[in-house]
Amino acid sequence: GAVVSQHPSWVICKSGTSVKIECRSLDFQATTMFWYRQFPKQSLMLMATSNEGSKATYEQGVEKDKFLINHASLTLSTLTVTSAHPEDSSFYICSALSMGGREKLFFGSGTQLSVL
């Protein structure tokens, strides 16, 4: 089946630093990728939709200047958490939409971000 690779798996950083998370679709082209945040025992919450070659669409309440999304190619989207603070600590997951035949969504393995 299709694979979505997400790196890093976990990252610890100091407050005020920026962290970049990569999401790659390994065996299919994804014009659309998605970024989610998941707090312990909570639902996956969609943060933004990443469209190749255009600006990302952010969900209500998500700061676009804090969570920078770049979708520079059909197989790579990046999420940069700028000036991270402890409250940004969470599990971040990406997904990629495969359009071959019936639409199907594939998830990355997630990134656990801990901001000290």
Place this chain on the structure above:
Amino acid sequence: EDQVTQSPEALRLQEGESSSLNCSYTVSGLRGLFWYRQDPGKGPEFLFTLYSAGEEKEKERLKATLTKKESFLHITAPKPEDSATYLCAVQDVHGGSQGNLIFGKGTKLSVKP
């Protein structure tokens, strides 16, 4: 407003003890209902998609069913390796692509040997 409620929040079973997980949903129009398995520290792994009431799908020890208000994930004779959090999500007909899935909080299943 679209909503997905999963119950129970946690479920402990003995190996071989069959049970069911519930997913109640409210949507203006259902395009699809999805079940995922999520292991600790990992992303969701796709299990099933159900599109219309009365539909059923099976995979090994898992069977998913759908009505107009809820879905059940039946686990028959579970094994310890079935331990995971099971997520239910719905796609509203007005919600665009599958990226706009509305997720429940999940049911954490623990199967003891």
